[in-house]
Amino acid sequence: MLALIVRRLLTAIPTLLGIILASFFLMRSAPGGPFDGERPLPPEVQEALRETYGLDKPLWEQAWIYISRLLQGDFGPSLVYRDFTVTELVAQGLPISLTLGGLAILLALLIGVTAGLFAAVKAGKMIDKSIMMLATVATALPTFVTGPALALFFGLWLGLLPVSGRGEGMAWLIMPVVALALPVSGAIAKLTRAGLATVLKQDHIRTARARGLPETKILFKHGLRPALVPVASYLGPAAAGLLTGAVVVETVFGLPGLGRYFVQGALNRDYPLVLGVVTLYAALIILFNLFADLIYGWLDPRMREE
């Protein structure tokens, strides 16, 4: 188990490095620069700024400097928000994005697995079909539609929840988290239902039934764990999807999370900011995939061999 973790972390290093370098050169090959702005600065000032931030050096050297600084935990200065370092911006945005993403995945798992289980128990009945229809609709709900729609209903019309920013207490979290979690919970419900339907037809369930176990015990002790394998393998892509969705949700609800910095940074050519956010995102997703792998091994011991 430990060997697996170590091996995964070791393979994560080149992956991460690859992503950083790819993003680095991608950004730099683009026309335009961070100091274009609305009113172009005088050439001498631009030149001075480029020199200050080391943008006049050869690209490879810049990449090398960036990575060696990164190893010391320094994401470099922001080129646009010139009073802040990227580390400061990220330290401010990361907790918000993590809270949103973490809560959303928990909520999605809770709703999805429960709904899927319920539907599988009532297989073929009306309630099963209704739950699955709802799940399909939920997967087809884009965050950028549900976000504003929720804000419209619960914020503007009913006045129940704050529409923008972080007000008092935790109420500000409800709508962004729900908007994020909805499509994921639909997908998890469908995967759980399908997984259980497959597993409950398998031979080992018949063996358990032949031993005279009650149906609920068969479901929970023998059926549920293997049925959740597809859910576990969906967690990685789901995490990536949530981070993407967070970009929209943060924009819609005016939350200063990582996603907003990313979009604005990209539009403004704020190289260090964008790179910092991409690096963090990639690291988060890699960690999450590792976590999903560990769950995998617990769900089905056959997976531990690989």
Added chain:
Amino acid sequence: MKSLLHPSHWPLWVVIALIAAALLLPFILPWTYDQIDWDAVRAPAFTGSHLLGTDEIGRDRLARLAAGTRVTIMVAIAAALVSLIVGITWGATAGWVGGKVDEAMMRFVDALYALPFMFIVILLMVIFGRSILLVFVGIGLVEWLTMARVVRGQVMALKQRPFILAAEAAGTKPLTIVIKHILPNIAGVALAYLMLTVPQVVMVESFLSFLGLGVQEPLTSLGILVKEGADDMDVAPLGLLLPGGVLVLILVCLTVEGERLRDTYS
């Protein structure tokens, strides 16, 4: 598979009806989607010839909705085809060649799967300008992964089937085997996943457009309309609910139809 006319295929018919409406409306409506009616800014529904009213600068909502649906569907189909071609080529090659080549090709797919690929696409959009061509190439390049996995799995399974060995023994050349035995047998599954890719692509395109990184003015798409609507929703909720509703309807119908197709083939 039941005939496409069977009532159980209602989702497909809803989508076809929407597309037909989007294509035909420009010939009927007195307004084009970018035409400004200075006399009717922010008109409510059923004002004069504006069936669904106008937006904050006086453009006809229905005309814009039709235009947005057209662009979204067009981009979706084009990008889904890109993903189909890339996915089938990649997946079939990996599955057919097998061994280390397959291992390497699928590791690559796995790695991309786990990446925040959407962010790379956003970077691409920001960097290389925002042409509509790039939008669907970019999206197609993200969405081919599932297709590649599915096709590869199918090809691997088929390759083990004795009828492929029998074809080899019958002297059929490898390329002919792929074309005449393998591809016809994966066509159904590929079609089902193509159907499921379309809503994915619609989602990505609208997402990019919503962020202002996809389709650019004066062209419009459902994502742009949702964005405009969201910005103006406190005054005119219809501006958000209409394009949002159409988008969700398209997504739901395509997903339901695609999943049913997938279930019949697997």
Added chain:
Amino acid sequence: MTLYALQNLTVEIAGNQLVQDVSLEVEAGQCTAIIGASGSGKSLTCLTPFGLNSGSAIGSMMLDGIDLSNATAAEMRSARSQLTGFVFQQPMTALTPHLTVGAQLREAGAQGGFAFTRSDMIQKLERVGLSRADEKLDQFPHRLSGGERQRVLIAAAIAHNPKLLIADEPTSALDAALRSEIMHLLDELRAEHGLGMLLVSHDLASVEGHADQLIVMDQGSVVESGPVAEVIANPKQDYTKRLIAATPRLEEPPPVLSDTGEIVLETSDICVEFPKPGWRRGKVRAIEDANITVRQGEALAIVGGSGSGKSTLGRAIAGIGPVTSGSIFWENELLPERRNRSLSMRALIQPVFQDPVASLDPQWKVSDIVAEPLINLRSEILKPDRIIKVQQVLNEVGLGDEYHDRSPTSLSGGQAQRVAIARAIVADSHMLVLDEATSALDPLVGAEILKLLAQLQREKDLSIIFITHDIAAARRLCHRIVVLDEGHIVEAGNMGDVLQNPQNETTKKLLAVS
């Protein structure tokens, strides 16, 4: 004393009556066997009364004084958990993958009201012949081999001292060599515990010597029943007679085989290696230094258990599998491996596979499937002649014109295998490589295919390589036999000589189950 009795049992699934009026009895300490082809309703008969499949059972079902036909769900569960034990066909999938062997054995005991200690469980596993039982208790099922898993299932099935053991094809998924061991184990346990046993099998030969009563089923009804020896020695019904005639047995008189000619195929030191899966280096040797010869008009049996490399050797010869080193000669001309084989060489040797349905492309129609080799291998034959030839060959294998436009998915196993044979002989091949070509078929159908092959061999003077695990079946067709074990040829000779005087352990084991 009658332990378990079914009277006029009818089984319905979704409104279809799949079993009608079946009556049977199992005495304590004795074994009743149900024999039938697939679809005969034999498994439904033994599992449905216990609610172990989706069907509903109607009729009188008495188990040890309890009437199962109107038992409540709880009574049914206790009938399963305390009175009955079940052993199923697929040991690979019948154990829960995420629970250790010990946990599953403990659960089986607990359901019957026993709290097992670790040493109890070790003892139970040792009793069913599992070595290093202590270690195995903590292992997950996937670490165990198929035979080991079946032993665990048997241990769990009798852990709670049931009175009735229901064994649904307990050995058919196992390697031939293991079958007799498992059957003997079941016999011993039956004697020890005074268990009544209901045994289900598709293979008449496998229950002989293990069962007391025999019930022959066909299409959902009992055809004939009675004491095993009596039914086999003196069958009354036509179906039973045909079934007994179709089941190859070693005791039957040797068949009359046609004469053989000159050596046509010769292999010299064939080795086949496969790379280990994944990125790991290293290779697995599937075949090592195989030397065989086949004469004109001769049938050679290649016999071995699963994993013995017999299919790999067959595929290498047929040019559809890799050859690492060594050579294959056809009338002293070298046949290169796979893709390098020319079309005229391909025309010499054609394969037929085990799974008849999977060996036909579901998207093609029958006449196109049969025409495929003709188009490539006999391109000099023009289209009108080709159509005639296809028709002619389909007739030879016993399929009329109405089959030409059929899709393979609409064919039965036997019909599909006939199409596959037609495809193999249409280009006037000289040799067929038959890889378990009759094993997946029901006994009656398999015997007919075997007969067809013998007839084609005589008419066309074909050479045949008959790959199988079943020596008795091979004996009906083959002049000589080669026995493979773990990639090595361990015994070779004339069929009669090897059967009378087997030298190698593997051969003896294979003979014991035929």
